[in-house]
Amino acid sequence: MSQPAVFKLHDIAFERDDRLLFSTVNTELNGGDILQVEGPNGAGKTTLLRIIATALSPTDGILSWQGIDIRRQRSEYLQSLLFLGHLPGLKQSLSPLENLQWWRRVHTDQNPLADEEVLAQIGLRGYEDVPCYSLSAGQQRRAALARLLVTQALLWVLDEPFTAIDKQGVAELQSLLVNHAGRGGMVILSTHQDVGIPGMRRLSLAGSGRVS
Numbered sequence: 686m687s688q689p690a691v692f693k694l695h696d697i698a699f700e701r702d703d704r705l706l707f708s709t710v711n712t713e714l715n716g717g718d719i720l721q722v723e724g725p726n727g728a729g730k731t732t733l734l735r736i737i738a739t740a741l742s743p744t745d746g747i748l749s750w751q752g753i754d755i756r757r758q759r760s761e762y763l764q765s766l767l768f769l770g771h772l773p774g775l776k777q778s779l780s781p782l783e784n785l786q787w788w789r790r791v792h793t794d795q796n797p798l799a800d801e802e803v804l805a806q807i808g809l810r811g812y813e814d815v816p817c818y819s820l821s822a823g824q825q826r827r828a829a830l831a832r833l834l835v836t837q838a839l840l841w842v843l844d845e846p847f848t849a850i851d852k853q854g855v856a857e858l859q860s861l862l863v864n865h866a867g868r869g870g871m872v873i874l875s876t877h878q879d880v881g882i883p884g885m886r887r888l889s890l891a892g893s894g895r896v897s
């Protein structure tokens with residue numbers, strides 16, 4: 686018997702204010718898969734990613750992880766998932782170093798990489814101790830993306846991760862995603878940018894949630 690897909694969206698629908706945003710969204714991911722959720726402004730990309738991150742419940746449909754409905758194993762599922770929303774999600778009065786330390790403690794991160802090394806790799810050397818409110822938009826995005834370097838999560842859910850970062854940062858982030866997939870991880874992302882990731886699949890929300 687074949688193994689169930691690691692992650693599956695089955696007939697997902699979402700209705701808001703009596704308006705059907707999307708319905709019959711079906712797709713599945715296995716280790717190594719990268720999926721881009723695409724569609725015009727207001728199509729529901731952020732909404733779908735928030736459903737995947739369990740911040741919203743679908744009006745209809747089932748999400749399964751390792752073949753089991755995520756509602757029956759919520760904490761196990763959430764331990765396997767890292768969600769970065771379209772805002773950086775940083776405490777603005779804290780520095781990138783303090784934000785990272787806080788995040789690592791909350792997520793009981795066991796990665797041996799030192800905080801300073803993480804921030805250097807993400808392009809924030811020299812800005813470790815600057816309060817986040819003083820950083821540029823791209824530097825704030827990098828401070829948030831630093832979590833990708835230490836997380837053990839298998840499924841990365843990233844809403845507009847390329848926003849505000851420069852060309853080199855985009856290339857580095859693409860490599861990070863490809864390397865994660867190469868190690869058996871999975872990525873679901875939304876972006877309006879042309880992302881040149883070989884083998885990346887697309888889920889279109891321009892109507893009925895077709896997958897190509």
Ligand SMILES: Nc1ncnc2c1ncn2[C@@H]1O[C@H](COP(=O)(O)OP(=O)(O)OP(=O)(O)O)[C@@H](O)[C@H]1O
Pocket residue numbers: 701706724725726727728729730731732733
């Ligand atoms: N908190 C909310 N309350 C009410 N309506 C909302 C809320 N958040 C989003 N919407 C509506 O839901 C629809 C989908 O929004 P969503 O943010 O998911 O779209 P999107 O595809 O991510 O758009 P964009 O490309 O502009 O980021 C929009 O019509 C939006 O107005």
